[in-house]
Amino acid sequence: MTRRATPAFTRVLGRQPLGIVFSAPYAVFLLALFAYPLGLAVWISFHDYFFAAPGAQVSRPFVGLDNYVAVLSDPDVRRSFVNVAEFLVINVPLTVVLSLVLATALNTVVRARTFLRVSYYVPYVTASVALVAVWLFLFSKGGLVNSLLGPLAPSPSWLVNGALAMPVIALFVTWKQMGFFILLYLAALQSVPRDLYESAAVDGANRFRSFMNVTVPGVRPATTLVVILATITGANLFTEPYLLTNGGGPDGASASPVFVMYQKGIEQGNPDTASAIGVVLVVCVLLISLVNRRILERD
Template sequence: MTTQTASPTRGVTPGSPTGGGRKPLHVRLLGKNPLGWLFSAPYLVFVIAIFAYPVCFAVYMSFKDYFFAAPGVNVDRPWVGLQNYVQVFQDPQVLQSFRNVGVFLVINVPLTVVLALVLASALNGAVRWGTFFRVSYYVPYVTASVAVVGVWLFLFSQGGVVNSVLGPLAPSPSWLSNPALAMPMIAVFVTWKQLGFYILLYLAALQNVPKELYESASTDGAGKIRQFFSVTVPGVRPATVLVLLLSTVTGANLFTEPYLLTGGGGPNGASTSPVLLIYQQGIQQGHPGYAAAIGIVLMIGVLIIAFLQNKFAGGRES
């Protein structure tokens, strides 16, 4: 008596994943759910038009002696290769602008993370007038920079309120005219103005931290401070990585604050940021090719910092 064994390929149609055949072309190109492309198409077009195309065009400009001309006018824009990039790393003004933004990030990023997390943890508890404080912290973020800068100048100018209170202890030159204090003051200003946004990010992250962890820590005898470092900080680690990335990218693109607070990067370039220098070189002085090279170097630097932050801050759980 013989028995028949079922063929392992019975019931498998050609072209199916288990049959070893190739998937149809439309599946390989569009995936199993092509409708997703329809919903993501508007954002994809936005990214290409607003980000991808300008970046590619900036790379093209950085390798040429580029300058703007009237529409329809054909002008010679000679190819200069790496000359613009060599000039970037040899220009003392550019190097100073990168040092300035480095000082800004060293002050702004840690201050933003610490203050936002501490204040969000306080607001997340049973605090009286909690809604009032949340709105109060968020108001500077949504207020026009020009209006907020006016208040800041009123406080920290040579004859401002702060110097009047400090009297002989006031710095000379004053805060925003002092080469050593101009960029730190801008960092403090940006931290204060944008803090409300990061507080909201942390408040959202704190909602996902299980309450049972706090109860267990309290049962084990952990106080509020120990709970903060043992439960809260690890629980919002992905949000911390996001805050680090956003504050770094925002700080690297610093423009409005030094332009308004110090009159365009003063004193003597002590508060000039790379983006402000790009504007001065590309628009005011008519060297867009050189300005594009500065922008590409800045973008690469920000990508490297963001990669290191994402790698070492532990935003992804294993």
């Protein structure tokens, strides 16, 4: 091999073909475990697909939109989408407001900064399963929360109450994910120009006014990101309905689309309808993200 690459060689492979070697393992990984499954998900959702013994020759006929029709007319699936909508309505605004307010406060605080930061981040780094265990204990019928509330305790109790199960899950996820969003906002706050606050102070704006007029518009790109990421987290909801409310209970009141996907696809062996749910879910997330961007980034 000559030391100097020929022009044709460069044209096909690029100036530093070693990059292809360096990135090959990652490219193969993305192809095998992201791109191909993504295509397969869509393919499965348009076919009569079922699990078969390895090596068995089975026909999986194209069924057009049948799986989508089945999914969209299934009351359990519809219920799960309504449930996750309820989740998002509680979780997203609460997340945006609290994490921005907390990040702003953390940004100015001088004392015990490390302790405060660690306290707010630590739920984010901890396993959902471990945290669900404590919430089960806290919100059980005879749990501490009900002991504190005394006669005000709801009946039936939180996790077995159809009207309260989803709000408790939304609250749990807000608490668990808050640290990450505070971190995002703290990063965004560093790029809000200081003199904007100074001129707001000169104009006689109080703290609330300068928060609304300088901070909120200053971190708007971060807000778009927070809303989109919180929506994706909500769309991925599984562990909490599975464990905290004992399988989407009571009576499906907290079943999430991913939980229904798991039931239909794996437990009942219908990967085709489960894939259709997945595709519908992602289309919804994309639509919500686009609408968010439109609303949040317009001038």
